[in-house]
Amino acid sequence: MSDGVPAWAYERVSVRPFDPRWADRARVERARLIELLAPWLVDGVEHVGSTAVPGLAAKPIIDLMASVNDLDVVVVDAARRFTVDGWCFVPPELDGRPWRRFFVKPDETGQHRIAHLHLVTSGHPRWGEQIAFRDALRRDGTLADDYEQLKRRLADRHEDDREAYTNAKAGFIVKALGLAPD
Structure with a gap:
């Protein structure tokens, strides 16, 4: 592990059985983020990702997405608020996704991620x-089952590479959304 790199950055991919407490944790985090981001919010804060789908196995990390007008203004102006609330900013050059600004909230040990915040314009x-x-998975049990099976296979294959795990799910998501080219 490199100096200055947090332990949670090296956390292994682990898909766990559905936990009904995820929804409660998401509600608490969402309410807090609505307070923190109030001056900048446009379309609100949504619980997304697998923990937002009842019955679906997932990495035990609550994914939240917030819509704002200017990503970089929020990062600068809300930096202190986020830090006080336990959020860690992942710089865009490390995140590799220019369309968002990304924050991780680790647990009290600093070893494990408990939440992600995706700021989106x-x-x-x-x-x-x-x-x-998210809504397609909630509506279609077969789609959710197929996705869970894929996630479990990919977690086994890429347990030490979160980016490879995430990237390997992309084709399934594109197909599920009907965005695949003909």
Whole structure:
């Protein structure tokens, strides 16, 4: 592990059985983020990702997405608020996703992630795609089962590489959203 790199950055991919407490944790984090981001919020804060789908196995990390007008203004102006609340900023050059600003909230030990915040510019297509995929999984049990099986296989294959795990799910998500080219 490199000096200055937090332990949670090296956390292994681990898919766990559904936990009904995820929804409660998401509600608490969401309410807090609405307070923290109040001056900048446009379309609100959404619980997205697998923990937002009842019955679906997931990495035990609550994914939240917030819509704002200017990502970089929020990062600068809300930096102290985020730090006090336990959020760690992941710089865009490390995150590798220019369409968002990313924050991680580790547990009290600093070893494990408990939440992710994806700040997205209002109107960006990713906002609707994330919500559409979550909602498709909620509506379609077969799709959710297929996704869970894929996630378990990929977690076994890429347990030490979170980026490879995430990237390997992309084709399934694109297909589920009907965004795959003909």
